[in-house]
Amino acid sequence: MATQQLTKNQSLVLDALTHAEGPLSAYTILDKLRDHGFRAPLQVYRALDKLLEFGLIHRLESMNSFVACAHPDHHHHHDHGVTAFAICEDCGQVTEMHDEGMEERLSVLASKQHFKTEKTTIEIRGHCQNCTAE
Amino acid sequence: MATQQLTKNQSLVLDALTHAEGPLSAYTILDKLRDHGFRAPLQVYRALDKLLEFGLIHRLESMNSFVACAHPDHHHHHDHGVTAFAICEDCGQVTEMHDEGMEERLSVLASKQHFKTEKTTIEIRGHCQNCTAE
DNA sequence: TCAATTGCGTTATGCTATAACGTGTGGCAT
DNA sequence: ATGCCACACGTTATAGCATAACGCAATTGA
Numbered sequence: 001m002a003t004q005q006l007t008k009n010q011s012l013v014l015d016a017l018t019h020a021e022g023p024l025s026a027y028t029i030l031d032k033l034r035d036h037g038f039r040a041p042l043q044v045y046r047a048l049d050k051l052l053e054f055g056l057i058h059r060l061e062s063m064n065s066f067v068a069c070a071h072p073d074h075h076h077h078h079d080h081g082v083t084a085f086a087i088c089e090d091c092g093q094v095t096e097m098h099d100e101g102m103e104e105r106l107s108v109l110a111s112k113q114h115f116k117t118e119k120t121t122i123e124i125r126g127h128c129q130n131c132t133a134e
Numbered sequence: 135m136a137t138q139q140l141t142k143n144q145s146l147v148l149d150a151l152t153h154a155e156g157p158l159s160a161y162t163i164l165d166k167l168r169d170h171g172f173r174a175p176l177q178v179y180r181a182l183d184k185l186l187e188f189g190l191i192h193r194l195e196s197m198n199s200f201v202a203c204a205h206p207d208h209h210h211h212h213d214h215g216v217t218a219f220a221i222c223e224d225c226g227q228v229t230e231m232h233d234e235g236m237e238e239r240l241s242v243l244a245s246k247q248h249f250k251t252e253k254t255t256i257e258i259r260g261h262c263q264n265c266t267a268e
Numbered sequence: 269t270c271a272a273t274t275g276c277g278t279t280a281t282g283c284t285a286t287a288a289c290g291t292g293t294g295g296c297a298t
Numbered sequence: 299a300t301g302c303c304a305c306a307c308g309t310t311a312t313a314g315c316a317t318a319a320c321g322c323a324a325t326t327g328a
Contacts, residue, residue, distance in 0.1 A: 007307085041284080042285090045286075046306080046307080064285095097243050099239060101239050106218070109258075110260070113263065115220045115229070115263065116260045117260040118260040124251050160316075161315070173277075173278080174277070174279085198284095198315060198316095
């Protein structure tokens, strides 16, 4: 299963996210890509939907924005487990975290309620190391 | 520290959420309260902000909606730790969950990054017990 | 009394996301 | 080749979520 072949629009959107300092909103991406022929929000949203599907980007629910996936292993576009995000409210930097123990706790919590999990969102808002230094 | 005295608007919004089956969006609340004199979104959002501050309601980031807090002990409006929400995509029901082990894992994760946590969002989307029964 | 604070109401605006329509292209079975 | 299908694309319009900015009224406290 080779790396998914991306369309022009999808590549442009992924590049924008990859080269960005932090998460971008769909409309910010639109503005960045106007010079490349983007005119309407749907062009961005359609590309974002596909990139999410391929596992190449993440959506940050707490800020209606998107980030490129930090993982280098983009060869399999199946889940690599639950991802937690640490989002710095000062500099906007996002750190992607994975933890087996946490997945285990979540799994236990869900099964206690007989709840069938489809997708899990974990977002920690706060201040990163750099921005905490006074 | 007695229970916070609420204004008329705040009470109306809290009542709407308390009596609702599931989470409500701000505009849905607005519609429900038109008969009580509500005319504009800001009337709702201002009440929601205060209720969030008092810890009487929660915001569900993944669906831009709000729910009444399930806790009976509304006397202290400080944090009662991290809350995880199980959100059923079929019936919309929301279950509030608290778990010490979970908080511990998150705390460890954050400290590994030297990250200072302000607020944590955990939302599990899926299907509740009732809606899973075929 | 006067100033400061807080909640309120209103209008206007901005940001986020999708519906609905039509076009073009490439694969592929007939 | 022809016809069909799936998919990406472009465009316009609209729906849904959230806040800025203004001014008024009531409350509190020096």
